[in-house]
Amino acid sequence: MSEPDAPGGACPLPLRHDHIELAHGGGGRLTRDLVERLFLPAFDAVAPRDLHDSACFRAGDSELAFTTDSYVVSPLFFPGGDIGTLAVYGTVNDLAMAGAEPFRLSAGFILEEGLAVAMLERVVHSMAAAARAADVKIVAGDTKVVERGRCDGLYVNTAGIGLCRARLAPGAIEVGDAILLSGDLGRHGVAVLAQREGLEFETTIESDCANLAPLVRELLRAGVSLHCARDLTRGGFATALGELSLATGLDFELDEATIPVHAAVQAACELLGLDPLYVANEGRFVAFVPERDVMAALDVLRRHSPAEAASVVGRVVRSRGARGQVSLRSRIGGIRLVDLLSGEQLPRIC
Amino acid sequence: MSEPDAPGGACPLPLRHDHIELAHGGGGRLTRDLVERLFLPAFDAVAPRDLHDSACFRAGDSELAFTTDSYVVSPLFFPGGDIGTLAVYGTVNDLAMAGAEPFRLSAGFILEEGLAVAMLERVVHSMAAAARAADVKIVAGDTKVVERGRCDGLYVNTAGIGLCRARLAPGAIEVGDAILLSGDLGRHGVAVLAQREGLEFETTIESDCANLAPLVRELLRAGVSLHCARDLTRGGFATALGELSLATGLDFELDEATIPVHAAVQAACELLGLDPLYVANEGRFVAFVPERDVMAALDVLRRHSPAEAASVVGRVVRSRGARGQVSLRSRIGGIRLVDLLSGEQLPRIC
Secondary structure, eight states, X not given: OXXXXXXXXXXXXXXXXXXXXXXXXXXXXXXXXXXXXXXHHHHTOOOGGGOOSSEEEEETTEEEEEEEEEEOOSSSEETTEEHHHHHHHHHHHHHHHTTEEEEEEEEEEEXXXXXXXXXXXXXXXXXXXXXXXXXXXXXXXXXXXXXXXSSSSEEEEEEEEEEESSOOOGGGOOTTOEEEEOSOSOHHHHHHHHXXXXXXXXXXXXXXXXXXXXXXXXXXXXXXXXXXXXXXXXTHHHHHHHHHHHHHTOEEEEEGGGSOOOHXXXXXXHHHTOOTTTSOOSSOEEEEEOGGGHHHHHHHHHTSTTOTTOEEEEEEEOOSSSSOOEEEEOTTSOEEEEOOOOSOSSSSOO | OOOTTOOOTTSOOOOSOSBOOGGGGSSSHXXXXXXXXXXXXXXXXXXXXXXXXXXXXXXXXXXXXXXXXXXXXXXXXXXXXXXXXXXXXXXXXXXXHTTEEXXXXXXXXXXXXXXXXXXXXHHHHHHHHHXXXXXXXXXXXXXXXXOTTSSSSEEEEEEEEEEESSOOOGGGOOTTOEEEEOSOSOHXXXXXXXXXXXXXXXXXXXXXXXXXXXXXXXXXXXXXXXXXXXXXXXXXXXXXXXXXXXXXXXXXXXXXGGSOOXXXXXXHHHHHTOOGGGSOOSSOEXXXXXXXXXXXXXXXXXXXXXXXXXXXXXXXXXXXXXXXXXXXXXXXXXXXXXXXXXXXXXXXXX
């Protein structure tokens, strides 16, 4: 990592806060602070620049990817999905982004005393349906129950094992790569927030929650030189690109006019004071491909749901500063620097 | 599973309760109800009789074990351990019990807004130390934060991947096998409860929380025909044996006089109205070995901490009924049937 204040390794800097804030779970700056200054040094794990959506390693004779996410979304059910779908597709997507074929999942439930069993059943059946759709098996599980008021209905953790087919990692991003975005931004965050707050818009906005593994599979099958892929979850499009730019030390130049945001999402974001570039998605990803493969990649993506609206949104260029940064040419022609999510935009979005 | 009321498969029976109770997380009957009637049928997973501490499967060219546990122990710190040690050793032990060499772990944190960062740091460093001691790497992680009052400080999930060295499973248990117990019972449950309730005993009872993988490794290395192993966690010794007896359809005959319980634990249990056979342990396991290997197994165990007090506590015999059951010859000569934990003895013990 090229940030001068985050050397990593032997002598981690102290954390910036004395107490945990909601933003520590937001996927932006404070989450990064925890990861770089506490988890990575303590666990003697990879350097921050090598962090990706899954860890990849050789196990016996196999190359595996391994990832985990806990899901605490509130409410548990929202238009277009629920915590169960999210818990399966979220983890499946993290495996796919590392170039792995999703294979086996675990499911660890934390339940609140008094939760309606019917609610748990809905979530479990939803996980089962998503697992079947993604062709992964849920083979290990655990259930804990805590007293009323020590949880919020249910939380679920999934961990996933994938079989590596290609090594997709930030380190493979090259100057000249095109940045492809698989679809429009912000649906998931707005759908959850609207449900949570009881907001009604003219159009019901549904979460984009989806399995992205088939898209990566098809890109690789078509022979596209996919350099890196990352799904856009907490912190949204802007944070994902910001992290990759910091990790590679390269600049990304984006063109706002090419970034699709549905009119209903745009209107909701304006009403709520949210920037769609930072709003969470659960079925969108960015792909970095060399210029020569752009047409082939778009052709593959646009033939597969949910990437019919895939487009080129930017380019990778040599950095002009001491570290990578992301700049956005706005619709009215100005250039705006895009940074990681700072603070918490929408808590408990996944 | 030979229980007439739990056929498994296509048409699961409805759950016995409408709402989640603390006992659904206790590891006994109600946990089993959730697993057999909801999780296994929905996830199209193994038959109940094949359930073990880890799922084992081939992945590419490797034979892997995979397991997960969420940890919600209260309080977070207790004599002899803390939630961090527990989260590493608990998952490592589940891998070891399936005959696998623990290899990689994931860690998913759910934090409560307002948690002192120093507390999180203590837990993380404790996990890191336990991982180093167990020679596993924590390679994947996630952090979520929920609002005050939606968690209890912190919960952590670990999932683990192991490399299978031997297939240890309930199905390999045979009539005539000796049942070995690696040490005395009940320390963990009593240690946590005493800390939680502010109870003071003459002697401070420390949790037995420990890494059991070296013991299994040494047994296998010595050529012991280890048929099955299971660590004694929630629901304690009695529930672990009850489950294995049901899974195999075989009877287990135990001799109470050979089951070690430390005097201080016994006294605490009497005071608290607990049966040490049902109290949770985090560093004890039972091993099923053929009679010819008993001396070799005891020799190995007694030379390695924490199994210096290993002993033979019973035998496997052909079942006299329609299903397997566990009987205990008490110190005063009577025979008592030992069943799974029913209800909740000690919530949030791990």
